[in-house]
Amino acid sequence: MEDKGVGHGAGWHGLREEWAWPASSLLGGLTPDARDQLLALGARVRYEAGRVLMREAERTSFVLILLDGVVKATGHTQDGRDALLAVRMGGDLVGELAAVDGYPRSATVTTCGTVLARTVTRADFLECLRRHPGIAHAVNTSTVTKLRVATTHRIDLTGCDAATRLARVLHQIAMTYGEHTGDGAVIPWPITQPELATLSGASEPTVHKALRRLREAGVVSTGYRTIRVEDLSLLGSIAFGQR
Template identity: 45%
Template sequence: MEEPLWPPGTFLGRLRSATRERLLSVGVRRSVKEAQVLLREGALESHVILLDDALVKVTVALSDGRHALLAIRVSGDIVGEISALNGTPRTATVTACRPSVIRIIHQNTFRAVLRDNPEAALEVAGIVADRLRWANRRRTDFTSYPVRVRLARVLWEIAVAYGRRGPRGVVIDIRLTQDELATLCGAAEISLQKALGGLRADGIVATGYREIVIRDSDALRSIAGLLKDVS
């Protein structure tokens, strides 16, 4: 059977084959349904989850009862590593966006693998650093750019990481509500709706059931002030 190709920026994608297979072998394989909660914010648990064939969203509860979207994770990513490393309660809720396959690794097993495989330990540290850098950049975007630019940047980052090319353009077929997209952009939902409507009116994006299509990549990249293309 041909080995899956993990995206290079994901945890599994960064590892050598032997280390990756070791981690997969110690994980308990589970199938989960769309909308199933995998990790719950505040829970006192310490296992980690490898996303074998999965798409999930990471959210946190706000004081007004809403939920803010922090991140999207895909096949090859790891979630829950912070609680496994320091024993603290879950800092966010992780929910499946589609039927998925995951592997559950208990805390002691995960720590043992990291001790025996320094490469894996270094990659976990690198992933934590990348996520902190992303969060810092998002805070800068909140204060430095108007909503239209912030939305363009968020859509571009998601497209680069998780989009797929199709005849209509780059398709982001991740189920995101406008409220979730607004919180990811650090904007009020009504402001997000106005910015998204402007991108639609300009022919830059199209929206449909559970998807956003980037029809004009160059224009979106220009609005975002970015240069990187979707591979």
């Protein structure tokens, strides 16, 4: 695949050419040498908003190293809905499960705005892991962290009402992915009420009512497919009480 648009700067629709990846991300946690080895793989590509990069159950095995932008992973439920499973941002790896085990994709991955990434073949990715134990260890750690977060999410949503579940979902998203400003944080990608409903295990009308109460309390403000947490401390109190 061609390296599309390298060095075009503003031609990347506002995406940066240099990034400060979070230390908790795969790229942010690697040593400079290991990061350079990983980023030497594959080709750099740009994807526009709404682009499906991987589809659930398809048999592809390439890996995406996200440089900038946001993608969401969704799964198809038995009743025909799309459930939001996870969000990944610059510094994260996407598609590594199919690359490692050779099984079909476990989720559909879609861009939430313009995304810059490196696309890497399964063969090149696995060879890199074999040749560089430090990178292999970092990838394994990243995968385990994702599984731990998913387990914690399921535990946190057990045994509480829908409004509390929604508060916990919003708090987790804001703390993990939000752009922090003052006492609050902005969720930097479009998120819909149906997606919040699937994440919190609630109906859309219930999410609508709970969001209205949070707005009235000054905890959040909402726009078209956008959410800003005005007071993270207050949202945490609502979500977890004295915990």
